[in-house]
Amino acid sequence: xxxxxxxxxxxxxxxxxxxxxxxxxxxxxxxxxxxxxxxxxxxxxxxxxxxxxxxxxxxxxxxxxxxxxxxxxxxxxxxxxxxxxxxxxxxxxxxxxxxxxxxxxxxxxxxxxxxxxxxxxxxxxxxxxxxxxxxxxxxxxxxxxxxxxxxxxxxxxxxxxxxxxxxxxxxxxxxxxxxxxxxxxxxxxxxxxxxxxxxxxxxxxxxxxxxxxxxxxxxxxxxxxxxxxxxxxxxxxxxxxxxxxxxxxxxxxxxxxxxxxxxxxxxxxxxxxxxxxxxxxxxxxxxxxxxxxxxxxxxxxxxxxxxxxxxxxxxxxxxxxxxxxxxxxxxxxxxxxxxxx
Amino acid sequence: xxxxxxxxxxxxxxxxxxxxxxxxxxxxxxxxxxxxxxxxxxxxxxxxxxxxxxxxxxxxxxxxxxxxxxxxxxxxxxxxxxxxxxxxxxxxxxxxxxxxxxxxxxxxxxxxxxxxxxxxxxxxxxxxxxxxxxxxxxxxxxxxxxxxxxxxxxxxxxxxxxxxxxxxxxxxxxxxxxxxxxxxxxxxxxxxxxxxxxxxxxxxxxxxxxxxxxxxxxxxxxxxxxxxxxxxxxxxxxxxxxxxxxxxxxxxxxxxxxxxxxxxxxxxxxxxxxxxxxxxxxxxxxxxxxxxxxxxxxxxxxxxxxxxxxxxxxxxxxxxxxxxxxxxxxxx
Numbered sequence: 001x002x003x004x005x006x007x008x009x010x011x012x013x014x015x016x017x018x019x020x021x022x023x024x025x026x027x028x029x030x031x032x033x034x035x036x037x038x039x040x041x042x043x044x045x046x047x048x049x050x051x052x053x054x055x056x057x058x059x060x061x062x063x064x065x066x067x068x069x070x071x072x073x074x075x076x077x078x079x080x081x082x083x084x085x086x087x088x089x090x091x092x093x094x095x096x097x098x099x100x101x102x103x104x105x106x107x108x109x110x111x112x113x114x115x116x117x118x119x120x121x122x123x124x125x126x127x128x129x130x131x132x133x134x135x136x137x138x139x140x141x142x143x144x145x146x147x148x149x150x151x152x153x154x155x156x157x158x159x160x161x162x163x164x165x166x167x168x169x170x171x172x173x174x175x176x177x178x179x180x181x182x183x184x185x186x187x188x189x190x191x192x193x194x195x196x197x198x199x200x201x202x203x204x205x206x207x208x209x210x211x212x213x214x215x216x217x218x219x220x221x222x223x224x225x226x227x228x229x230x231x232x233x234x235x236x237x238x239x240x241x242x243x244x245x246x247x248x249x250x251x252x253x254x255x256x257x258x259x260x261x262x263x264x265x266x267x268x269x270x271x272x273x274x275x276x277x278x279x280x281x282x283x284x285x286x287x288x289x290x291x292x293x294x295x296x297x298x299x300x301x302x303x304x305x306x307x308x309x310x311x312x313x314x315x316x317x318x319x320x321x322x323x324x325x326x327x328x329x330x331x332x333x334x335x336x337x338x339x340x341x
Numbered sequence: 342x343x344x345x346x347x348x349x350x351x352x353x354x355x356x357x358x359x360x361x362x363x364x365x366x367x368x369x370x371x372x373x374x375x376x377x378x379x380x381x382x383x384x385x386x387x388x389x390x391x392x393x394x395x396x397x398x399x400x401x402x403x404x405x406x407x408x409x410x411x412x413x414x415x416x417x418x419x420x421x422x423x424x425x426x427x428x429x430x431x432x433x434x435x436x437x438x439x440x441x442x443x444x445x446x447x448x449x450x451x452x453x454x455x456x457x458x459x460x461x462x463x464x465x466x467x468x469x470x471x472x473x474x475x476x477x478x479x480x481x482x483x484x485x486x487x488x489x490x491x492x493x494x495x496x497x498x499x500x501x502x503x504x505x506x507x508x509x510x511x512x513x514x515x516x517x518x519x520x521x522x523x524x525x526x527x528x529x530x531x532x533x534x535x536x537x538x539x540x541x542x543x544x545x546x547x548x549x550x551x552x553x554x555x556x557x558x559x560x561x562x563x564x565x566x567x568x569x570x571x572x573x574x575x576x577x578x579x580x581x582x583x584x585x586x587x588x589x590x591x592x593x594x595x596x597x598x599x600x601x602x603x604x605x606x607x608x609x610x611x612x613x614x615x616x617x618x619x620x621x622x623x624x625x626x627x628x629x630x631x632x633x634x635x636x637x638x639x640x641x642x643x644x645x646x647x648x649x650x651x652x653x654x655x656x657x658x659x660x661x662x663x664x665x666x667x668x669x670x671x672x673x
Contacts, residue, residue, distance in 0.1 A: 165356055165656075166363070167648045169614055169626075173633045174367065174641045273502040280504060281618060283633055296508065303512050310512075318505050325500035 036258050040334040050330035056323035064120040071114035074101055078118050078290055082109035091305045105309055106302040116312050119292040122285055127271035130209035131264050138214040142221025143248050160215040172208045173283045179204045198289045205284055209271050217263050224256050258335045265331040269324035276317045292316045349660060353653045360649035364642050365411055436646055437639035446643035450625060456526050457624035461609045463540055467548020469602060476559025483564060491556060498553040504615040510546050511619050524620035543620045562594035603659030
């Protein structure tokens with residue numbers, strides 16, 4: 001299933017043709033009826049806030065992708081200790097120099113630039129993975145629930161209502177120790193592999209985000225299906241004997257790209273923020289993982305003597321989430337027919 | 342009306358029950374090792390001792406029996422421990438026994454409840470006031486500079502992660518420059534003034550931050566109701582603009598807002614983990630967080646159950662209030 005990247009395919013028997021074929025044909029005809037996706041894209045391109053946010057978000061994505069190269073350029077890595085550069089009071093004896101561009105951390109003296117560029121990675125990877133999982137499960141269950149109706153719908157709807165009444169944050173807190181207990185074995189005397197625990201924590205975060213994230217999307221999709229189900233082109237397809245699977249994915253799904261893209265773009269900044277937030281609380285990622293949230297938690301204690309240590313990850317999280325959120329808002333605006341000028 | 346309330350009540354009870362079942366399933370049927378946690382990490386923790394603890398906590402019984410005991414504890418209370426070792430009585434509603442603190446979970450949670458409640462009630466008072474004030478203001482001067490500034494701020498601020506803003510506020514305004522009194526909690530019965538000043542900074546910051554998320558709702562529904570027929574009728578009757586705004590338009594616009602606030606109050610009772618952690622207020626959220634660090638699962642489970650109950654009660658109250666505030670809604 002490809003969501004969000006491909007242009008909607010033409011739907012059989014579609015009367016109003018809101019979503020449409022090959023963009024090249026559209027261009028050749030010189031306008032006329034445009035697909036909602038294209039209209040939204042055009043509006044987005046003209047929105048300065050969206051473009052600035054996009055630029056900023058892309059900057060962070062590039063930093064995350066080329067983190068190794070960037071720290072290689074500086075000639076440092078994330079783990080080397082520089083205890084000789086730490087003064088008696090556990091603070092570094094300098095702020096920044098040509099060897100350590102952003103200085104070093106208090107206590108252990110690890111290079112801050114290398115850790116900063118690597119710190120953007122977990123947030124982005126977890127956010128993208130969670131968003132992908134949420135989209136697949138949410139769309140699938142939403143489609144099933146709305147289209148099949150009956151007891152399938154009742155069960156899925158009840159699960160959605162139930163999950164939404166549970167406190168997300170507390171479950172996120174609880175699931176990590178249970179999983180670590182189960183898969184890494186913390187019985188007395190057991191050897192606990194740090195790398196393995198780090199991986200479990202990483203996967204747990206994705207799991208929790210997906211578990212609590214799919215319900216809102218599924219509910220949205222269900223509503224869309226209920227309204228689309230009665231439309232002529234779907235009725236026509238069903239009358240022609242098109243299999244349910246094909247009706248769902250070829251006829252209905254392309255018409256829901258707008259809401260799916262909007263919910264995705266609004267969810268991603270939430271996951272970035274949640275990952276860093278949970279790591280900050282000490283219930284998300286932990287050392288040896290490198291995460292901005294984790295750095296904020298440790299740097300908090302030396303913010304007076306060594307402010308750059310705290311400010312770097314703080315600015316990283318704030319700017320990344322800010323740019324992604326504003327971009328999400330802009331995308332939601334662009335897809336909203338009510339704000340169309 | 343009565344039938345509606347009863348039906349709504351039955352639904353709420355079923356959701357709370359389901360939450361208890363789910364919590365039990367996740368926390369106690371899971372592969373956690375409460376006896377090990379109770380026993381500790383030191384040399385004294387021999388396999389024999391783990392077995393004794395398991396027996397005294399009833400962990401050696403079948404899971405179904407454990408569940409029946411758990412539910413029994415919630416309804417009528419229960420005794421924990423076997424007959425020959427020390428028996429601990431856990432009165433209803435018993436949400437389990439803390440392995441670490443060796444006391445009933447219910448007591449621990451209820452002890453922290455007033456703290457979080459003070460935090461949430463004060464914060465909600467601030468944000469409701471600010472959201473209504475700025476929302477109505479923006480709607481009244483729609484399209485003008487003041488409207489654009491308010492809308493701009495209300496779009497920009499929620500895009501910054503709350504905990505980052507709160508942390509910087511705490512570190513710089515309460516610690517570094519000390520403009521605002523450092524946050525702390527004193528019981529209101531002990532000293533109302535210390536209670537007030539200790540929480541004031543948190544209320545103002547959290548309230549102001551949270552209000553930005555609601556201003557747009559208030560503004561949108563105010564604009565929406567102003568176009569309604571009954572508002573036009575009210576205007577045509579020659580009622581003053583102020584009265585039209587507050588008695589007619591705002592009253593209808595406030596109904597969806599109440600839903601949001603009601604749900605948020607219930608959620609904030611545990612969602613305040615970040616606030617409590619950053620401002621170091623020993624509430625329910627921090628209790629859950631500390632229990633996480635010590636592996637004290639029954640306490641986290643207890644907080645989950647209590648929160649789910651609050652969320653459900655919150656929803657119930659909101660539904661009831663809805664009819665009172667918005668005359669157009671008939672409960673049936």
